[in-house]
Amino acid sequence: MKPKHVGITAPLGFQAAGIHCGIKKPGLLDLALCLSDVSGPIAGVFTKNRVVAAPVLLDRRHLRSRRGRAIIVNSGNANACTGAQGLVAAKAMATAVAQQLSIPVHQVFVGSTGVIGRVLPIDRIIAAVPTLIARLSIPGGDQAAHAILTTDLRPKTVVRQARIGGRTVTIGGMAKGSGMIHPNMATMLAYLTTDAAIVPAALQHALRATVDQSFNCITVDGDTSTNDTVLCLANGLAKNRPIQQGTRSYRDFERLLTEAAQELALMICRDGEGVTKVVTILVQGAATTAAAKRVADTIATSNLVKTALFGEDANWGRIMAAVGRSGVAIDPNKVTVRFDDIIMVRRGIGTGLEAEQQIAQIFKQKEFRIIIQLGQGHAHAHRWTTDLSYDYVRINASYRS
């Protein structure tokens, strides 16, 4: 099954728009709106950062009613570290949309991404809302996907369809984020839409499980920006029987949502600032899942590993050093390290120059896998990481200029 459109307007009953309102330089899209024809359950997962941007504070509040209909997002300004004034501005964004569409304000969700600590030019945003609403359309999903970007090179959209409960259910999505890749983050925003009918608790449960297997695999637990937000809005227009937890329909829906989110997460990796490689770190044989994640995170965030990936230098010693300093009580004598199918370390010892020459070829690939077997148990975890390149430095050294 192939839907006509890719992105947040792919499911039934969604329209979107993206325009320039004057936050970014002229010509650059900086304001997006997504609207469902009808209101429906909405789920959210937000940053764990203690410094929380105003739009996240507002969304958490609006999420209490678990019902949404519209999402407005600006880029170019994070509306973070802006105090009470920032919260007033976030509310004003939601109110402007709610009033003009005659919908309850708590059904409008707000996102912001860009520079921290600058006052949001709220007047320009409010003045642009009528135009934004006038431009709403199904193809407008493309402009919306552009309007939420900051340093991203490409817009990121996804669509997935499946038969669930005898009806065709569609999930669409868009995301922004490229600086956020290990080991640090700029803001990641992801908005998922679906025409599935699903009860609110099941939607929230599915979204949380999905994020853990997708966006959390490209970011360290808790290592999030002031603005990170993932929302999923379900309008029920597919007219399937409402999905309840513990059913086959639920499992099908969660799988579909995870597939969509993983595709967006990998797009974020591939579009990472200055990224030339995307490498899967797979830790197996750990005593606990937490231990597996910790080892995977340590490797995936190591600047020495990431620069070696960029330089295509098969410096596997840096992998071993990262495994050793992860804080997990590993036994080096039990550790095996493979690069795709080549065993480079067996029981903690390098397997020799021939293997090194073989992995040197693997390091030239754009994507490959590093598999670390700890030999201590059966838990596992994966992470996607990227290289650290000149362009990463260039982009981040002059982000605001």
Added chain:
Amino acid sequence: MKPKHVGITAPLGFQAAGIHCGIKKPGLLDLALCLSDVSGPIAGVFTKNRVVAAPVLLDRRHLRSRRGRAIIVNSGNANACTGAQGLVAAKAMATAVAQQLSIPVHQVFVGSTGVIGRVLPIDRIIAAVPTLIARLSIPGGDQAAHAILTTDLRPKTVVRQARIGGRTVTIGGMAKGSGMIHPNMATMLAYLTTDAAIVPAALQHALRATVDQSFNCITVDGDTSTNDTVLCLANGLAKNRPIQQGTRSYRDFERLLTEAAQELALMICRDGEGVTKVVTILVQGAATTAAAKRVADTIATSNLVKTALFGEDANWGRIMAAVGRSGVAIDPNKVTVRFDDIIMVRRGIGTGLEAEQQIAQIFKQKEFRIIIQLGQGHAHAHRWTTDLSYDYVRINASYRS
């Protein structure tokens, strides 16, 4: 008081040498020896990495007798992840020195730094030991300081003198390390020598306290390489009354040792791979010292902070984001951030464009301070961090070629 020499041969009764033995390319010094005229107490602090190089395993064993006389160090090969063969090689290095000098083998300590996982060319090292010994001299401290380097741009040596217990006591030192700076590490080695007379337990106590206030301020706790080693050898030739813990002499000695180690640590920062700036991160008003360290570490290791330093982009929002994601339960509304004397954030909110223009000037300095007041208690911690530059990527992307 100014001693004639700077470095490990500055105290009475120490000689050293540095030669080329054939691990590195011809012409590059790669083997160092330091010898005291008499044996004396020795203290050591080693890597917390679970993957431990052979020389560290050997040194820990030799340290049990708490007495040392010689230290032999090679560069160009870390002798890590080399298994039983690696331990045999480390022992052979110590044995060759011990036999030719007719001293007990457990009084010889070994260090290695360089590529992980390659077999150490032990035959070349053993063949070079007679030449190494023949070259021992007081000015030879300079060659020794060169011979332990890897990607370092400059040798790092230090000397400190003070009257302790009525006698002039001298502390000398040398170090290598530049990749090791936050947030990752290549090996850091530091060797301190002194003619102080001091009891072994007091020396070990002083060295541990010193490392916590110096080398641990440029590296994350536990975030160490497979080979990191700090040794301090005291031969007693200053003929002061042996220093005991809890005395004024002890406090004077610890202060002197800390000064020497801090100077070496700052040299490592300034010589960091591709470093153009050294910035002091000072966290104050924390509830506990552990919390202060954790916040300081999170800022000091943030690639987004480090690239902003390189770009001289006064992006203070990245500091706030790092404070928020440190895992410490900070209250953003209590946080104040200063850059040298300019308050940029008060109670979690940016103080405006004028302050931003002033800190933009501070970002152009080669060294400055970022002071974060958490407003939760009285504990504090400092870290020295550096910027992340194109050269960092260049050097680390092609370390082995």
